[in-house]
Amino acid sequence: MPGHGLTRARTMGPIAEAVMAAGGSPARVFGRADIPLTLLDEPDRLILLRDQLKLVDSAIREIGDPALPARLSTRAGIAALGPIGVQVRAAETLGEALARVEAVTPILLQTATWTGVRLDGANALYGYAVAERTECGRQANEILALGYLLGTVRHFLGRAWQPAQVVVTGAHLPGRAEIEGLFGCEIAFGPRAGLIFPTLHLDARNPNPYEPGDPDASQDEPICDDLAACVAHLIELDLSEARPSIDAVARRLGLSRRTLQRRLEDTGTRYVDIQHHVRARRAKVLLAGANLSIGQICQATRQTDPLTP
Known part of the structure; x- marks a missing residue:
C-alpha cells in the first residue's frame, strides 16, 4: 500500500502573502485546495x-x-526549514549536511519524499523526489524544493554560487526562463529532480556553524505517517471548518469509505475511535486554555452531546 505523505504547513504563510501581494485571493486559493x-x-x-x-x-x-x-524558496533560504536548517548549520561539511538532511527530512518535515546525494564520477546530484503517486502540482513542488536545496548548498559555498545544472521531471516547464534566472543556471529535464555540481564541493567546510544553545536549535516532534495518524490529522483539520465525516476523509486520501474502514481495522482501530480521541484532545486543550463554556467547547469540537468528565 503506498503511503500518504504528510508535511508541515510552514509554506502556507509565504504563499498567502505572495498571493495577496500580487492582488490575488488567498481565500480562493486555499478553497480550491x-x-x-x-x-x-x-x-x-x-x-x-x-x-x-x-x-x-x-x-x-x-x-x-x-x-x-x-521565488519563494530562493528568497526564504534554509531559515524557512526550521529544524532542518539547524541541522544544516550544525554540520562541519556540505557532505555531512546533506547526509543529515536526508536522514531527518522524512522524520521532522515531510514524509513520502526523498532528498539526498547520488554520485556520478566527478559530479553529484543533490536530488528531491516525491514517492507518493500524485501529479497535481508535482513539478511546481519540485521547483519549490530545489530552491531550498540551493539555499542549503549556498550556506557552504556562498550566496553567489550556482549549480552546473538544475534538473526537473517532465518535458515542459512553464516560466522556465524566469526560473533559470532565479536559480542562476540552465534547467534540464530528467527522471529525477536535483542540483548537479562537482563532487569535490561535498568537502566544503561550514563557514558559519551555529553555536550550541542557539534558540532555534530545537527539534520538532517526529512526524508519524501511518494511516491512523493521517486520519487523525485530517479530522483535526476538518474540526476547524466543519463537522468531519469519514466520507470526506476517505476522499482526501484517495480511498473509498469501505477501503479506509478495512485498512483502519487492519491496524486495530476504527474511524469512530480516532474521531473520538481527536475531539477529546481538542476539548481538553480548550478547557485548559480558553474561557469558554461547555456548550461553546462542544460546538468547537463538533460534539452533538455535552462533554462529560
Missing part, C-alpha cells in the same frame, strides 16, 4: 503532502506566476 485558512496561524500543523502540492498549483493559477515556487 480544500485547505482551511486557519492553517496560516499554525505553521507546524501537519497536512497531507498532496494538499500542499494542490495549494502551490492553485496559487500559481491564481496569480499567473509559474515562477512563484522558485
